[in-house]
Amino acid sequence: MRSSMTENVPLSPKELCWHCAPDQLDFETTDNLQDLGDVIGQNRAVASIGFAVAMRQPGYNIYALGPDGIGKHTIVRRHFEQAAAESPVPDDYCYVSNFQDSRKPRTLRLPPGRGAVFQNDMVRFVQDVPVGLRSTFESGEYRTRQQAIQEGFRERREKALAEIEAEAQPHDIALLRTPVGFAFGPTRDGKVISPEDFQSLSDEERERAQAAIEGLQEKLMKILQQTPVWMKEAQNAIRRLNDETAEFAVGHLIETLRKKYTDLPKVLDYLNDVRRDVIDNVEALISEPEKPGANRDAAEFEDGPSLFRRYRINLLVDNGTADRAPVVYEDDPTYDRLLGRIEHRAEMGTLLTDLHMIRPGALHHANGGYLVLDARKLLTRPWAWEALKRALLAEYIRIEPIAQVLGLLSTVTLEPEPIALNVKIAIVGDRLIYYLLSQYDPEFTRLFKVAADFDERFDRNDEHNLLYARLVATLIRKEQLRPFDRAGVARVLEFAARETGDSEKLSTGIENLLDLLREANHWAGKDDRKVVGAAEVQHAVDAQIGRLDRVRDRVQEEILRGTIAIDSEGAVVGQINGLSVMQLGSFAFGRPSRITARVRLGKGEVLDMEREVELGGPLHSKGVLILSSFLSSRYAGERPLSLSASLVFEQSYGGIEGDSASSAELYALLSAISGVPIKQCYAVTGSVNQHGQVQAIGGINEKIEGFFDLCAGRGLTGEQGVLIPATNVKHLMVHQRVLAAVEGGRFQIYPVETIDQGIEILTGISSGVRGTDGQYPVGSLNYRVETRLMEMAEKRRAFNGPVRMEGSE
């Protein structure tokens, strides 16, 4: 039976913080270091990106996940750029008129650079065609042939009328013409007779005249009914003439173009369509008013839409100047900016559009290459995510107004022919979005098969230290900052370790590192330093904290003023200093909290006040249940736990989450049960399991510094310290001020593995180990606890009478 106390040794200063000795770094300043071409610490992510880039099958797109500021964008884009440099330049795309259905412009795909050439060719064609048509249709030859046709029609009619007139003459009947028709009238001596003279005619003469007129009228009507047929024949003849003339006018222009594009069958088809359309619409084309200047077909309807405009092409994607596949980053991935849009122009209260107002989106620009998007932006832009998925699933880009997609648009608009899509996409975002999409969007994992998981940290060792120094040097040169000496770089390395909250790791965070370098450079400049040293780096770190620590100071102040009750000396039963971390924006700090425990006779409940008032989160409640289980199993295995305990975070007005206070709560409870006071010069952090083992928690450095600052504010006594889980020792990267105090023996940090170990430090009493007889040593803390619990069980039994076994009456 052991009752002596375990020797609890505080951590040595070396264990509290990894110190990077400048002489470990084999350079004078960062000027001596080469640029770092590779990425450090992201092997997994880099391998994933490389794999995705190599996979040409659909769906092998990338979701680059990880916290902000660790270089996801940079790394993804760098890999895309490398792959793009080895990929062929994609084709040009353009929209051209669909002469069969003007609402559905067609696409043409041309080798890179030839799109612009073709566009220019068609602009010139549009300029040349009106000239050619006019000169041909105004030529004497055309007019002669046209007039001959028209005259043929008129002569045919006039001839028929003249025959009727000639037939009427022997009957003394005249054909009278009016603008709306013809009339026959009886004549005498070549002149139409008056009604009186007509009446004076004999009945026989009148009847004869009337019969002749009726016969002539009948013949004339037949002739006039034939007139539309003759007119139609004449029109057809003119149409054939126009076709022939138009063919002559544009044929050589088209043929010239056809020779230029013999290797592109679709372009040839389009040119054939243009030829057919010019011929079909030649009358409208030649009657279009001539506009001054060569640019008669101004791109933006300057003089109203031109019929010739339809022959121009809309060069949607021009890769003529590219020497590699495109890498596009769309920083505002709205629906329109992703898939393209159809613009409209308001004219006289009407919205007009045509194929020239189709605008490309990021998918068009990146087609045949690579596209980078931000997950959060993509998901917050209405319909952008759905549209992107649809395009990727269908493997083509369809430009549709969003209102049409939603069924809200009933007006006629364009339906451009979809363009085949072949693009590698990387979405860059945080892990939460990745996991949510994986969980709730079944299409996500089908379309983004590759997760490039970026780590926030990587192992710290001599090799990595040097690589990190090269990274620092690279960034310094890129940002054109002053060189850092090795002491400065060493301090930066310590900062990188502190960023991870782990002395054995370095942070991969680029953004925070850059901020530190820039700010250290700034302070060096203030001091007219040519080289940035450790002092400037430390100044930058302190200044960053100083800009954000108002709330910490206010809390500290109120503790020191006694408004917030935290003891740092003396000993109190059922009271302990717990530690929590407050995260305000990018700044986190530790805050001591008083935790108290009270016990009384009861039915074994441990009442968690925080949970009762719904201020405690589930993890905190779990911690309380665990310590309750620990109490029962260790001290009341054979009898009912007959206490009712209550635990509370004093002066806590917000929610409490996490189980890092569960060890402190257990200490307080043990103190309350045993009646042994806890020294208030200590603060405690760490969670506990059912076996009484103390487990690692987060924010260890902030918590230590939080209690240290309180103690320092009141004056360090040399007895004060913090109990931390032993498994957190490797995470220690405490601030220099703490380190200095520990080195001076004015502050201690104890690594604790078990509750027994911790309670001994806190109470100064041995916890005691159960002997072979199953009993704890008399006087030990465990003995006191167990004895008190037995007493309470007895009291409870006496109070309740004999214990009834369930089910037995």
Next chain:
Amino acid sequence: MNEAHRWQPDIRRILVTLDTDERSAATLEEAARLAAGLKAELVGLFIEDAELLQAAALPMTRMVPHQARDLVDFDPASIQRAYRIWSAEARRSLETVAAQWRIKWSFQVARGIYAEQLMATLRAGDLLALASSKHQRRSRTGVAALTVAAQAPCSLFLMYRRWETWKPVVLLYEGFKEALTMGQTLAAIYNLPLVALVLAQGEEAAQSGTTAVRHYLGGADRLANLIQLHPVSADRIGNALRDLTPGIIIFDRRGKLAPEIEEALDAVNSSVLSLG
């Protein structure tokens, strides 16, 4: 400057008959161009055909409309209403064309027999512009026009509807300076080459005529060709004109060879300006 330039054709009025016929519009346009070139007044004449009004009053007369299957009744009142509308339209057309060419104009409405009214309006120094086609000559109106043409105390411009304005102006010269001047003037107005065909029965007369043409038009840029034709017959004139494919033919009705020329004109499809 040649001598012809010093003499301006003495055309003070150009008369054009107006109706709603499409040929009338084309004739009006050309008459206006001519009036602008000759600095003459353009006179539009709208004739309400008394014979039509008379026919409308007959009990059995009915209209055969251009674009209907059935006969339509009509009466003098409806014809008079129609005439008011048509004459107003004709006036507007005249006004528009005159404004376009910036020429002086006037408009007259007359009622009566077509040829009589036309003759009553004409005066010396006028030029009557009429549309012409072969078949028109067979119609009553055409006959009336030709009757007027034969008797008109003035010059006459029969505008053939297939007048091709790039073909040359052919002047049939028989010794009248007015024809030379008119030829040069028309060539200038229409920007056409001028061909002079000197007609004479004898070589000497032909040579003399050639000399006169050279004298008058020698410096004229537009004189593209000068041809002698002797002796003259209708057939020879016709053959020569067919070879020359004239757009406009000019001759003087006072000439001895006018009958042969008139006969020869039946063989060609050209506009004809006969001075009288």
